[in-house]
Amino acid sequence: MARTDLTALPDLYDLARGNDAARPYWNPERETMPAERLAALQLEKLRVQLRYLRDNSALYQAKFRESGVAPEDVRSLADLALVPFTTKHELRASQDAAPPFGLHQAAPMDRIVRTTATSGTSGKPVYQGYSRNDVLRRSESVCRGFWGYGIRPGDRVVNGFALSMFSAGVPFNVGLEQLGAVSIPAGAERKAEGVLKIIRDLRATALVSTPSFAAYLAEKSPEVLGVPARELGVRVICGGGESGFEQPAFQQLMEQQWGTPFVYDWASSSDAHPNIFAHCAEREGKHHLTGDMVLTQLIDPATGAMREIADGAEGEYIITHLDREACPLLRYRTGDILRVRTKPCACGRTGFRMDIIGRSDDMLIVRGINVFPIALVNIVGEFLPQATGKAQVVLQAAGTKVEPPVRLRVECGDGIDPGSAQALEMKAGIEKKIRADLSVTTNIELVAFGRFERTAAKTRLVVIEPA
Numbered sequence: 001m002a003r004t005d006l007t008a009l010p011d012l013y014d015l016a017r018g019n020d021a022a023r024p025y026w027n028p029e030r031e032t033m034p035a036e037r038l039a040a041l042q043l044e045k046l047r048v049q050l051r052y053l054r055d056n057s058a059l060y061q062a063k064f065r066e067s068g069v070a071p072e073d074v075r076s077l078a079d080l081a082l083v084p085f086t087t088k089h090e091l092r093a094s095q096d097a098a099p100p101f102g103l104h105q106a107a108p109m110d111r112i113v114r115t116t117a118t119s120g121t122s123g124k125p126v127y128q129g130y131s132r133n134d135v136l137r138r139s140e141s142v143c144r145g146f147w148g149y150g151i152r153p154g155d156r157v158v159n160g161f162a163l164s165m166f167s168a169g170v171p172f173n174v175g176l177e178q179l180g181a182v183s184i185p186a187g188a189e190r191k192a193e194g195v196l197k198i199i200r201d202l203r204a205t206a207l208v209s210t211p212s213f214a215a216y217l218a219e220k221s222p223e224v225l226g227v228p229a230r231e232l233g234v235r236v237i238c239g240g241g242e243s244g245f246e247q248p249a250f251q252q253l254m255e256q257q258w259g260t261p262f263v264y265d266w267a268s269s270s271d272a273h274p275n276i277f278a279h280c281a282e283r284e285g286k287h288h289l290t291g292d293m294v295l296t297q298l299i300d301p302a303t304g305a306m307r308e309i310a311d312g313a314e315g316e317y318i319i320t321h322l323d324r325e326a327c328p329l330l331r332y333r334t335g336d337i338l339r340v341r342t343k344p345c346a347c348g349r350t351g352f353r354m355d356i357i358g359r360s361d362d363m364l365i366v367r368g369i370n371v372f373p374i375a376l377v378n379i380v381g382e383f384l385p386q387a388t389g390k391a392q393v394v395l396q397a398a399g400t401k402v403e404p405p406v407r408l409r410v411e412c413g414d415g416i417d418p419g420s421a422q423a424l425e426m427k428a429g430i431e432k433k434i435r436a437d438l439s440v441t442t443n444i445e446l447v448a449f450g451r452f453e454r455t456a457a458k459t460r461l462v463v464i465e466p467a
């Protein structure tokens, strides 16, 4: 039986206090909490959560036993380094051993009311269960992010992510209902035509999707609706799932296509909710908005050693749920490599900010230099509108060691012929910029506009094509 001390919900903004559209934060107390108070709250909650795991989760009981660490041994947030990591591989094995949710499940089945699944691109999907309280906390995280984008009651928000099982699908729509906005679960399953008609018919004021899909909708709008997207009246364009919305050149493209400057990025690990990072209006890195519910720490991805969350620090982030009931994770390795910003933000939120700079599992080593494919693609993003920003690394065989030049396939912008002088000048420009910024030589293969698939799913950063 789940311990009752996890059921209190002080993390949630109490709607009984009103839903004043003029307040700048969804949850003013939690989003502007001074760092020392947040750390004290995290430690207090962590201690309860660790005891909860020992009492209720077979996976973590075994981890405590094998490592010889007891929950009582963790007296500071740094002490958490005594506890072993949890990996995606372990979650899969755990799920195989004890379906449906795995040995880490800590709440009885009759307390679980929601499921999501992480995408199966790198193996079998992992299913997550959520208790009613987990659902409420997830909605709270959605509200904090969307409120920061300027979404208010009365806004009509179209969800253009895939709805089926995806953590940014149905859970986003439930969160939008909690915020008081008009939640529109259009879903990428409707394809661009269907989503565009819903945007028009319901006079949508906001769209949340992958950046690829937002760009594709804008491309298709004249053909499907007979008007450019900028005439549809959509005020906020936001989402994530791949790089794009954080890049100034892509933001400008969105601004032209949709006729609005309010373009925002979002990031999270699908296994880690309610952990979220989201832009504020300043758009200088994404704030960690849920530090009161999820402890986020930084490690050296090679050695696993802890790194301090300090300005400019880089590393893989790991998460520990502080009050998750159904499927809690402890020191879970997300694989996302980020760079931290800790200087105070003009918006007043106190959660540290970050930029994702890579994935630990797709890092390439080019003559001893570590290169993240996303870093290459992000440089291509600086060459809009001659390029669309879509690009992928082409490898002859799987593996991390790559001989230079690295082959990089880049899609030309609308109306740009890959053989034209303009395109070749761009090719030289991208190669030069990558060499200057990342000390890596590349061989750019230009492909025509439309060659990359236009779907709601994220574009693969690396493809294997044997010669």
Ligand SMILES: [Zn+2]
Pocket (backbone or CB within 6 Å): 280, 281, 282, 287, 345, 346, 347, 348, 349
């Ligand atoms: Zn801010």
